[in-house]
Amino acid sequence: MMKPHPERLESFFESLIPQPERHARWLNTVSMLEATGARKIWKSQGKDGLNEQILRHAVEESRHALFFKRAAQRVQPGSCEGYDDHELLEGRAARHYFQSLDYGIYERLLDAMPESKAKPLAYLYVTLAIEVRAQTLYPIYNKVLRRHRIPVTLRGIIEEEDQHLAEMIEGIDALDPDAAARRVEFEAFEMDLFEDFFIQLNAQAEAA
Ligand SMILES: [Fe+2]
Ligand SMILES: [Fe+2]
Numbered sequence: 001m002m003k004p005h006p007e008r009l010e011s012f013f014e015s016l017i018p019q020p021e022r023h024a025r026w027l028n029t030v031s032m033l034e035a036t037g038a039r040k041i042w043k044s045q046g047k048d049g050l051n052e053q054i055l056r057h058a059v060e061e062s063r064h065a066l067f068f069k070r071a072a073q074r075v076q077p078g079s080c081e082g083y084d085d086h087e088l089l090e091g092r093a094a095r096h097y098f099q100s101l102d103y104g105i106y107e108r109l110l111d112a113m114p115e116s117k118a119k120p121l122a123y124l125y126v127t128l129a130i131e132v133r134a135q136t137l138y139p140i141y142n143k144v145l146r147r148h149r150i151p152v153t154l155r156g157i158i159e160e161e162d163q164h165l166a167e168m169i170e171g172i173d174a175l176d177p178d179a180a181a182r183r184v185e186f187e188a189f190e191m192d193l194f195e196d197f198f199i200q201l202n203a204q205a206e207a208a
Contacts, residue, residue, distance in 0.1 A: 006140055012198070013144035015205055022208060024076030025089040027152075031068035032083040032091065036098050037130060038062040044123035053167060057127075060160050071152045093200035097193050102126050104193075105186055117175075124171045125182065129190035131165035134158075 017023050038061035045054055072080040085091045105125050109118035138161065142154040172179045 006136065008198075009137060009140045010144060012202060012205065013141055017144055017148045017150060019208070020076045021079070022089060022205075024072040024079050025087060027068050027072035027075060028080035028083065029088045029091060029094050031065045031072060031080075032088060033094060033098060034061050034068060035065035035083075036095075037127075038065060040102065040126070041123070044119070049120075057164055057167070060164070064157055064160070067157065074152070075150070090197065090200045090204055093197045097197040100193050101129060101190055104189060105129070108185070108189075112178075121172070121176055124168050124175070125186050127164065128168040128172060128183070129186050131161050131168060132187055133190060133194055134161040135165060 016026055038058050041054060041058040041061060069080065080087045083091070088094065102122075106118060106122040109121050109125070112118075113121075135158075138154050138158050142158065145152055145154070172183070176182060
């Protein structure tokens with residue numbers, strides 16, 4: 001398994017950021033992923049499950065989606081109206097990454113437990129895997145943005161993602177006696193899926 005090492009991520013951003021048209025599409029792709037996350041949070045809970053933490057999390061992911069959408073339009077004015085494929089950077093691979101993660105984790109949990117337990121845990125584990133990804137990706141991205149003096153700062157978002165991560169770990173530890181083993185399994189699963197996405201992004205960059 002090849003891991004997207006920090007240096008590979010950094011050099012990806014180094015080549016992306018000086019190209020405003022592609023950079024805007026990347027920002028819009030991140031916006032789309034944040035919006036997908038928000039929608040999945042709303043849908044993951046039964047009508048009685050929307051407590052303060054879930055509502056706040058859904059609102060924050062929605063706000064992240066808006067933040068990245070506005071950033072995309074600042075980097076390339078007049079672009080990235082919606083989430084059409086031509087407005088995204090490897091949009092299909094990005095959607096595939098998220099759907100496969102969501103579906104794969106739920107299926108694996110269903111093999112081990114009834115639906116009533118798998119559903120809430122799937123929300124927690126999918127979110128956990130994404131927050132772990134955000135924790136590597138966003139700080140590196142933010143560093144390269146600073147270096148290029150792009151007026152987009154991810155500091156506030158990084159703080160909120162860190163908070164989400166802590167909450168997911170707490171929820172998982174409370175609900176799943178096999179939390180330690182499953183975290184390792186699902187984080188490795190996410191790593192493979194992200195690597196597939198990242199390979200597409202790099203192939204795209206080389207072709208551009
Ligand atoms: Fe987010
Ligand atoms: Fe989050």
